[in-house]
Amino acid sequence: MNADVPRAPDGARGTIELRLRNVAQLFNSLDPAPFNERDLDRAAEDFIVGWVRELPGDTPLQLVLHLREWPEEPEPERWIATAIRNYFNERARVVSTDLHEELRRGRFNFAIGICFLLSCLLIAELFGSQEQRGIFGNFLYEGLTIVGWVALWRPLEVFLYEYWHLRRTERLYRRIAAAPFELKKSDL
Numbered sequence: 001m002n003a004d005v006p007r008a009p010d011g012a013r014g015t016i017e018l019r020l021r022n023v024a025q026l027f028n029s030l031d032p033a034p035f036n037e038r039d040l041d042r043a044a045e046d047f048i049v050g051w052v053r054e055l056p057g058d059t060p061l062q063l064v065l066h067l068r069e070w071p072e073e074p075e076p077e078r079w080i081a082t083a084i085r086n087y088f089n090e091r092a093r094v095v096s097t098d099l100h101e102e103l104r105r106g107r108f109n110f111a112i113g114i115c116f117l118l119s120c121l122l123i124a125e126l127f128g129s130q131e132q133r134g135i136f137g138n139f140l141y142e143g144l145t146i147v148g149w150v151a152l153w154r155p156l157e158v159f160l161y162e163y164w165h166l167r168r169t170e171r172l173y174r175r176i177a178a179a180p181f182e183l184k185k186s187d188l
Helices: 042-054 076-125 130-150 153-178
Strands: 015-020 062-067 181-185
Touching: 015 042, 042 153, 076 130, 076 153, 076 181
Parallel strands: 015 062, 062 181
Antiparallel strands: none
């Protein structure tokens, strides 16, 4: 794929231009599905997503595909736009499903972690006060306290960090899917 992207004027910063020989270069050649359900070529997807990630979230997007060889099928702009829109909507749906699954698993793991922490703290209290425990008792007391808190690390990571990453990725895919599409004949 030749992704030769010229510098655009400030007002057109959200224009993503791909220059290809033919439309087949846009899609995964191993995917046997019809064009409107086909996966995009990995390099094309990475190019589009990478470009959009660099833009401010309020920049209007537009996808422009320049083809040297015009498709023989009727209404190529409509079916190519539909295929791109379907692909990114499906990617957003998959990320949304992953997000909901990750949150469900995070809640379950958080409940387990809280129970484990409480168990560790209760067992640690069996060693008595700091004066009564001695050096080995203090070692076990502190170790159980730390292990209990560490058990909450992964569930909290889901809520504090992964949620936002997945939500941002889902919005990015939906934004690309909603972008206007234009097909142009290229002589280059």
